[in-house]
Amino acid sequence: MKGVLLVNLGSPDSPEPKDVKKYLGEFLMDERVIDVPLWARTLLVKGIILNTRPKASAAAYKKIWWKEGSPLIVLSERLQDKIQDQVDLPVSLAMRYGSMTIKKGLQELVDKGVDEVFLIPLYPQFAMATTETILVLAEEIRKAHFPNISIQDLKSFYNNTNYINVLSNSIEKYLESKDYEHLLFSYHGVPERHIRKRDITKSHCKIDGSCCVTASPAHEFCYRHQCLEVTRLVAEKLNLKEGSFSTSFQSRLGFDPWLQPYTDRTIERLGKQGIKKMAIVTPAFVSDCLETLEEIAMEGEEIFHEMGGKDFTTVPCLNDDKEFVDLLSSWITDWAKTETVTA
Missing domain, CATH: 3.40.50.1400 (Rossmann fold)
Structure with a gap:
């Protein structure tokens, strides 16, 4: 059975400093975000940034936080819901950083009987700190926890x-x-x-x-x-x-x-x-x-x-724009018609 996993960047659970600090710690300790040796990254992130930045970042998050939660999360969920309305496959949502983990997203699909996943990094352009880190982590999680599933990914679509x-x-x-x-x-x-x-x-x-x-x-x-x-x-x-x-x-x-x-x-x-x-x-x-x-x-x-x-x-981002929803849904439908790939 086929299913879809949408993956965006992520967000703190709240705009409070403790949650922002936890989120920044995970994000900035990613070797594809700050690509320096571990000792230097640890010194920079845990020794300096996490002792100075969370309070200011929390204040910034509070300025834009919605009643429903983090704008990025809320908008990504709206996108997920609208795509789900248009396709016959299970569609899950995950974040590279934060509590909405890729592992949880894959588990949700596996629990529905999915063994072939179409992973869609929600980034038009390829970058080490976005698409690559998602694909690398997803494959690590697949090997460790879901060895019987296969994952195919949507390539960068910047020039589509x-x-x-x-x-x-x-x-x-x-x-x-x-x-x-x-x-x-x-x-x-x-x-x-x-x-x-x-x-x-x-x-x-x-x-x-x-x-x-x-x-x-x-x-x-x-x-x-x-x-x-x-x-x-x-x-x-x-x-x-x-x-x-x-x-x-x-x-x-x-x-x-x-x-x-x-x-x-x-x-x-x-x-x-x-x-x-x-x-x-x-x-x-x-x-x-x-x-x-x-x-x-x-x-x-x-x-x-x-x-x-x-x-x-x-200008607002595409968010859950109807044409964008239609486009992603068409790509998913086209992928669903392809032959099944054995894990």
Whole structure:
């Protein structure tokens, strides 16, 4: 029997410091998030970050927390429910970090008789700290606890024509009544070394402004290329004029070089250049979360206003948008028609 497991990033159980600390500890100790030797990661995370950051992060979570719970969890559950209404297979939901574990999600499917799982990482682009860490952990859990099931995964869909159409339609519909001068595509940042580490050619990725637009097998696992390609394809679909849009990367951590330009500095620059009305979309996320609702919609707007900007519009993520639900459901239905793979 076939079933589906949707996997998103995760969330603390509450916006209280103790729960945020527990969540951050699991998240930041992942070797694919902070990819330094264990001793250095332990010193950084447990010795410094977890003694300073949870209180501030908890305050940020409290700003965006809903009555129903964490926005990311609530929105992911809505997506799950709407997909379940459209497909004949069991659909479960799990998170890479937090209490809604991948093990629980797989167990839920196994209890329903599922022995072949279609795992859908809810990330359009591939990255070490998102798609890869989900796939690696899922396989570890399968081997240790569910050796009789098989898992197939949905590949990165950043350049899928139907996805680009859905994303473009969502942006266009939301902005059709808005007046803006510049559209900023803000993606979650990653350290530059992550890009080089996942260069399967070992030589292509130089992050020099040209490698991402030069065809290469490396692009299959290049987060930077995939982000820039989403911007290019959406801009082409929406007929955006050159100079009226740009790409940036948010949420950097630590002192190592991360992908640039940085979102906060880009917002600041646009304000200083005289842009009075800007819109911002966050295509690395399919569900609104702390990084979109607080970091962009609140902190970003504050920066823009401080620089003289007037109107700041944040485009919602796809969330449980009907076209997005229809698209994921169609992919699931197509997969369900394929021949069964023996574990």
